[in-house]
Amino acid sequence: MCLFCKIVNKEIPGNVEMESENFLAFHDINPKAPVHILVIPKKHVDSFNEVSPEMMAEMTTFIQDVAEHVDIKESGFRLICNVGENGGQEVNHLHWHVIGGAKLRFPHLTDADPKDFL
Numbered sequence: 001m002c003l004f005c006k007i008v009n010k011e012i013p014g015n016v017e018m019e020s021e022n023f024l025a026f027h028d029i030n031p032k033a034p035v036h037i038l039v040i041p042k043k044h045v046d047s048f049n050e051v052s053p054e055m056m057a058e059m060t061t062f063i064q065d066v067a068e069h070v071d072i073k074e075s076g077f078r079l080i081c082n083v084g085e086n087g088g089q090e091v092n093h094l095h096w097h098v099i100g101g102a103k104l105r106f107p108h109l110t111d112a113d114p115k116d117f118l
């Protein structure tokens, strides 16, 4: 069973912030900003590549509710979904990072020289 399925099953603690029938929002163990929450489906899905549009639609509403619940909806936040190896996905259970609570930087994301992208 994957790490996040264990959090869903309460086999390991998850510091849960919000829960619905099909989704869970819990605090990232290594926060990158004052608010850093992970939103996952309770049903295991490997990554964004496999999620159905129906599940994603339902998850969209849940993410909006989470942002409102932790009071970052108006001030703004960032959604990140790392996908696969190049995306830097470390846990193979679909999750959205919901990050906010401060003005976020948008740094270069690779070691390559940005001039090479032009």
Ligand code: 5GP
Pocket: 003, 014, 015, 026, 027, 028, 029, 030, 031, 038, 081, 082, 088, 089, 090, 091, 092
């Ligand atoms: P990824 O790199 O797969 O997009 O993000 C995985 C995230 O899960 C990382 O931000 C990491 O800090 C977080 N994480 C890893 N293990 C645990 C854990 O056991 N509990 C919680 N709450 N977060 C975790």
Ligand code: ZN
Pocket: 001, 002, 003, 004, 005, 006, 044, 045, 092, 093
């Ligand atoms: Zn899982």
